[in-house]
Amino acid sequence: MSEHKWQRGDLLGVAELSTAEVVHILDTAESFVEVATRPIKKVPTLRGKTVINLFFEASTRTRSSFEIAEKRLSADNINFSTSGSSLSKGETLLDTTRNLEAMAPDLVVIRHAHPRVPHGLAERVGAGVINAGDGAHEHPTQALLDAFTIRRHKGRVEGLRVAIVGDVAHSRVVRSNVLCLSKLGAEVTIAGPRTMMPEQPEALGARVAYSLEEAIAGADVIMMLRVQLERQARASFPSEREYFEFFGLTAGRLQAAADDVIIMHPGPMNRGIEIASEVADGPWSVILEQVANGVAVRMAVLYLLAGVQSGEGSA
Amino acid sequence: MSAALVLRGGRVVDPSQGLDGTADVLIEDGAVTACGAGLEAPEEARRMDVSGLVVVPGLIDMHVHLREPGQEYKETIESGTCAAAAGGFTAVACMPNTEPVNDDPSITEFILAQAARAGRARVYPISAVTRGLEGRELTEFGAQRRAGAVAVSDDGRPVWNAALMRQALRYARHFDLPVIQHAEELELSGDGVMHEGAFSTRLGVEGIPGAADDAMVARDLILTADTGGRYHLAHMSTARSLELIRGAKEAGRRVTSEVSAHHLLLTDEDVYDSGLDPDFKMHPPLRRADDRDALVAGIADGSIDAIASDHAPHHPDEKELDFVAAPNGIVGLETTLSLCMDRLVGKGVIDLPRLVDLLSASPARILGVPGGSLAPGSPGDVTLIDLDREVAVDPAAFQSRSRNTPFAGWTLRGAPAGTIVGGRVIEVP
Numbered sequence: 001m002s003e004h005k006w007q008r009g010d011l012l013g014v015a016e017l018s019t020a021e022v023v024h025i026l027d028t029a030e031s032f033v034e035v036a037t038r039p040i041k042k043v044p045t046l047r048g049k050t051v052i053n054l055f056f057e058a059s060t061r062t063r064s065s066f067e068i069a070e071k072r073l074s075a076d077n078i079n080f081s082t083s084g085s086s087l088s089k090g091e092t093l094l095d096t097t098r099n100l101e102a103m104a105p106d107l108v109v110i111r112h113a114h115p116r117v118p119h120g121l122a123e124r125v126g127a128g129v130i131n132a133g134d135g136a137h138e139h140p141t142q143a144l145l146d147a148f149t150i151r152r153h154k155g156r157v158e159g160l161r162v163a164i165v166g167d168v169a170h171s172r173v174v175r176s177n178v179l180c181l182s183k184l185g186a187e188v189t190i191a192g193p194r195t196m197m198p199e200q201p202e203a204l205g206a207r208v209a210y211s212l213e214e215a216i217a218g219a220d221v222i223m224m225l226r227v228q229l230e231r232q233a234r235a236s237f238p239s240e241r242e243y244f245e246f247f248g249l250t251a252g253r254l255q256a257a258a259d260d261v262i263i264m265h266p267g268p269m270n271r272g273i274e275i276a277s278e279v280a281d282g283p284w285s286v287i288l289e290q291v292a293n294g295v296a297v298r299m300a301v302l303y304l305l306a307g308v309q310s311g312e313g314s315a
Numbered sequence: 316m317s318a319a320l321v322l323r324g325g326r327v328v329d330p331s332q333g334l335d336g337t338a339d340v341l342i343e344d345g346a347v348t349a350c351g352a353g354l355e356a357p358e359e360a361r362r363m364d365v366s367g368l369v370v371v372p373g374l375i376d377m378h379v380h381l382r383e384p385g386q387e388y389k390e391t392i393e394s395g396t397c398a399a400a401a402g403g404f405t406a407v408a409c410m411p412n413t414e415p416v417n418d419d420p421s422i423t424e425f426i427l428a429q430a431a432r433a434g435r436a437r438v439y440p441i442s443a444v445t446r447g448l449e450g451r452e453l454t455e456f457g458a459q460r461r462a463g464a465v466a467v468s469d470d471g472r473p474v475w476n477a478a479l480m481r482q483a484l485r486y487a488r489h490f491d492l493p494v495i496q497h498a499e500e501l502e503l504s505g506d507g508v509m510h511e512g513a514f515s516t517r518l519g520v521e522g523i524p525g526a527a528d529d530a531m532v533a534r535d536l537i538l539t540a541d542t543g544g545r546y547h548l549a550h551m552s553t554a555r556s557l558e559l560i561r562g563a564k565e566a567g568r569r570v571t572s573e574v575s576a577h578h579l580l581l582t583d584e585d586v587y588d589s590g591l592d593p594d595f596k597m598h599p600p601l602r603r604a605d606d607r608d609a610l611v612a613g614i615a616d617g618s619i620d621a622i623a624s625d626h627a628p629h630h631p632d633e634k635e636l637d638f639v640a641a642p643n644g645i646v647g648l649e650t651t652l653s654l655c656m657d658r659l660v661g662k663g664v665i666d667l668p669r670l671v672d673l674l675s676a677s678p679a680r681i682l683g684v685p686g687g688s689l690a691p692g693s694p695g696d697v698t699l700i701d702l703d704r705e706v707a708v709d710p711a712a713f714q715s716r717s718r719n720t721p722f723a724g725w726t727l728r729g730a731p732a733g734t735i736v737g738g739r740v741i742e743v744p
Binding site: 094112113114115116117119120134135136137138169170171172175198199200201203204 | 511512513514515516517518519520522524590591635637638639640
């Protein structure tokens with residue numbers, strides 16, 4: 001266990017975290033992995049704490065993962081999901097915030113389609129705020145669970161070659177992952193068709209490649225991003241068939257990666273588009289472990305933030 | 316008519332006469348009748364000691380949104396012209412994107428009547444190019460001109476249909492009206508909310524490429540060349556737009572342009588540093604540092620004709636939305652002069668006569684309205700400037716009904732010290 005004294009009341013992005021804080025979250029998560037193996041998968045850590053899951057954008061996986069994490073910590077939780085967000089109906093962030101405050105939660109987990117909405121919320125509420133995805137900006141718990149999964153498999157993150165491939169422009173996963181893995185000393189390459197790369201992609205702080213082959217050559221870790229099928233309408237790629245042909249990960253292409261490469265995907269997968277089933281279900285795949293580890297990492301984050309929120313701190 | 320007024324002992328800066336020195340200005344029956352040292356003023360004239368102040372031709376903000384009729388909760392003609400007076404402007408030209416749109420002489424007449432009632436500044440209505448700003452049918456340029464409109468524009472959106480733009484440029488020639496274009500290729504700006512570049516990439520925010528402006532400017536300049544029309548580019552934001560405009564000017568086209576103070580002073584890095592503060596959101600967006608530097612060079616070398624605020628008031632509740640959801644635009648009437656005095660004149664980028672030209676003579680020339688000079692026969696419109704007064708931008712103290720400015724808290728040296736319109740000293744509440 002690291003010696004770090006946790007003092008942060010919100011988790012808004014990986015950008016704000018120090019390397020020591022990242023390591024501390026991962027170390028803390030180790031102790032929560034075991035809870036899932038117990039016959040009674042519950043600890044009393046957050047008993048009497050209220051957590052609101054505020055999802056302004058549809059989400060099944062992330063929300064379920066947070067919910068399970070909260071329940072296993074014995075928190076009282078409530079889901080507040082609106083796909084047609086009240087913000088878009090003209091309610092100001094301030095009004096939404098005041099409504100929330102009135103319910104006196106200890107923690108708020110928020111997902112929103114617009115960047116930095118969680119940051120705005122955190123400035124205005126007393127409760128701790130966890131960013132569960134803000135547009136294409138950050139998704140810190142995803143990056144932390146990815147780093148956790150890599151560390152468990154490889155024993156380290158430092159010095160590893162990680163390739164992240166797909167719709168980089170519209171991915172919050174890639175932004176948080178580049179920040180997180182770079183803090184931990186990995187060499188990250190981002191890649192995708194030029195129509196799916198943002199302007200000046202090097203500003204994200206990773207090496208940039210424009211072909212799958214170049215990106216995954218010698219890679220220790222390959223992370224495939226979900227292709228947003230609706231982006232086809234914006235001429236990001238001409239067809240699924242063509243995407244798979246040039247950017248889909250197949251067993252054949254994997255020959256270029258390191259022998260012990262692991263394959264990751266934040267889900268949900270489009271089989272036969274960004275990833276072939278033989279890879280998704282193959283021996284390299286750690287995709288389902290990511291899901292399991294997601295619960296442990298979110299438990300760690302909830303635990304650490306709740307400790308600060310109740311003024312106790314935690315070692 | 317107001318009584319005679321003589322301004323004594325100020326430093327008169329009037330580039331239209333090549334004047335920069337201590338002089339008196341005599342205004343009788345609403346017009347300047349004499350300007351020079353040691354004037355003999357009539358016995359009954361009101362004497363105003365303006366020593367220590369700079370006396371310049373009344374400043375004209377050629378691009379403002381007064382929101383009336385229809386959005387009086389953001390601004391009214393009364394509050395907007397009070398903001399103009401407080402900011403040192405004696406005249407403003409107001410954009411037609413009101414509710415209803417100013418696409419009819421009855422709206423132009425209404426605006427002029429409200430402006431006369433308020434009595435704080437001259438108001439020059441700008442007519443829509445197309446009915447309802449819908450980009451389909453031209454408005455009655457001739458009737459609008461007769462009612463008092465000084466230009467045509469669909470500002471807020473572009474005249475995107477090239478055939479219609481060509482007709483507008485042709486038809487406006489009959490009435491010598493400039494066509495003021497909000498140049499934006501909408502397919503390129505898409506869902507963008509800030510400049511597309513390194514900072515939008517880091518934030519995961521949809522970007523607006525500079526090409527969205529430039530592609531339409533290029534198209535418009537081709538149409539201007541073919542039609543011989545008069546084209547004015549509103550709120551220029553990129554280095555490449557400037558290059559295109561420069562080229563058209565060198566080719567002798569009837570082309571002018573304006574830039575806002577915020578595009579001269581801020582960049583997309585400021586948007587990033589603000590943490591996506593909605594008060595940094597506007598169209599066109601704040602661009603890269605090298606765009607900003609090019610625009611600054613453009614006002615210094617004369618390629619850009621005017622500085623305008625693009626005063627775009629929005630209610631505080633609207634700017635309480637997050638950055639993506641919040642409306643575009645910031646207020647500028649009460650900050651533009653001090654920003655220009657401190658950051659442009661104060662830093663030696665341009666001299667005071669050039670600033671007066673950018674804010675007074677040049678907009679008057681583009682809009683074809685009187686003013687921009689203190690030569691005898693000019694309207695008795697004067698702006699007084701205190702070069703030494705330091706102001707801290709305080710949105711709570713604005714005359715405007717809105718508070719949306721990225722400049723809150725900036726300390727600026729050089730501030731408006733009063734306006735005179737038609738020989739009448741303007742008071743604000």
